[in-house]
Amino acid sequence: MDPLEAFSRWLVFDVLHLSGQFGEAAAFFCYDVPKVLLLLAAMVFLVSMLRTYVTPKKIKRLLGKTGGIGGNVLAALMGVPTPFCSCSAVPIFIGLVDAGVPLGVTFSFLVASPMVNEVAIALLFGMFGWQVTALYIASGLVIAIVAGYAIGKMHLEKEVEKFDLESLWGRKREPKTTEERIEFAKRQTWEMTKSVAPYVIVGIAVGAFIHGYVPTDFLANVAGKGNPLAVPIAVAIGVPLYSNAAGVIPIVEALLSKGMAFGTALAFMMSVTALSLPEMIILRKVIKPKLIAIFALILAVSITFMGLLFNAVMG
Numbered sequence: 001m002d003p004l005e006a007f008s009r010w011l012v013f014d015v016l017h018l019s020g021q022f023g024e025a026a027a028f029f030c031y032d033v034p035k036v037l038l039l040l041a042a043m044v045f046l047v048s049m050l051r052t053y054v055t056p057k058k059i060k061r062l063l064g065k066t067g068g069i070g071g072n073v074l075a076a077l078m079g080v081p082t083p084f085c086s087c088s089a090v091p092i093f094i095g096l097v098d099a100g101v102p103l104g105v106t107f108s109f110l111v112a113s114p115m116v117n118e119v120a121i122a123l124l125f126g127m128f129g130w131q132v133t134a135l136y137i138a139s140g141l142v143i144a145i146v147a148g149y150a151i152g153k154m155h156l157e158k159e160v161e162k163f164d165l166e167s168l169w170g171r172k173r174e175p176k177t178t179e180e181r182i183e184f185a186k187r188q189t190w191e192m193t194k195s196v197a198p199y200v201i202v203g204i205a206v207g208a209f210i211h212g213y214v215p216t217d218f219l220a221n222v223a224g225k226g227n228p229l230a231v232p233i234a235v236a237i238g239v240p241l242y243s244n245a246a247g248v249i250p251i252v253e254a255l256l257s258k259g260m261a262f263g264t265a266l267a268f269m270m271s272v273t274a275l276s277l278p279e280m281i282i283l284r285k286v287i288k289p290k291l292i293a294i295f296a297l298i299l300a301v302s303i304t305f306m307g308l309l310f311n312a313v314m315g
Contacts, residue, residue, distance in 0.1 A: 225261045
């Protein structure tokens with residue numbers, strides 16, 4: 001248990017004397033709000049600093065001019081070593097779109113970043129072995145690539161909010177000195193974090209409430225092996241929840257121990273990490289409802305298909 005989680009539980013259970021499911025939900029909220037906001041601020045600062053060194057033309061040349069689906073593949077691979085939850089991947093998404101990278105390519109990154117990361121890879125390897133880990137990596141990358149490619153083919157650039165792309169990053173003279181770069185990054189960090197924070201808090205509040213009131217026994221019963229609709233049910237249940245991959249893996253392990261099929265459990269994990277309702281709430285600050293709906297539908301269908309495939313292969 002890290003210090004922030006320990007402090008959150010001490011505050012909720014020892015100081016406020018909350019208990020039961022409401023206490024668990026409150027502890028989750030008190031832990032995740034500062035964690036996500038700190039991650040968000042850190043990412044905006046780093047991306048802002050990087051933006052002063054790496055010009056939009058260079059980024060676009062790296063990702064935007066890769067032939068065919070290659071840009072989606074490269075963006076998905078770039079998302080793997082970035083251990084961020086779906087919420088804190090948003091600043092990089094904005095930066096990529098702002099740099100002129102094709103929308104579909106940026107979505108491949110947005111999907112891969114929370115869905116496939118080294119923390120989850122290490123935990124899965126330790127719990128289930130290399131075969132399961134390899135399936136997790138491959139399925140996550142395929143979903144990220146296919147989802148991004150499909151969105152790119154729809155030409156939905158007009159569904160991105162112009163305010164976020166033009167105002168949050170600024171259009172003034174590019175900083176040259178180290179002091180100017182730091183000042184620029186600090187200013188962008190404050191403006192972006194202040195703008196997105198209400199969406200983060202509302203999203204985490206929704207996820208925290210459901211986190212405290214959805215037991216693993218219930219999930220195992222309604223999405224068990226005997227139910228032919230287990231995979232879509234697991235995906236539907238996972239959407240309102242909020243967690244990163246490391247946080248949901250212990251739940252997946254508990255579900256597997258209660259008899260849930262692996263493909264169903266994997267689909268549940270993917271829906272929680274890459275297709276959560278809190279993420280949709282936060283993304284509303286960046287993209288319009290139509291694109292959010294298309295993004296969610298493509299991901300839901302892809303995750304459901306992968307879950308069914310793994311159940312068929314693994315029995």
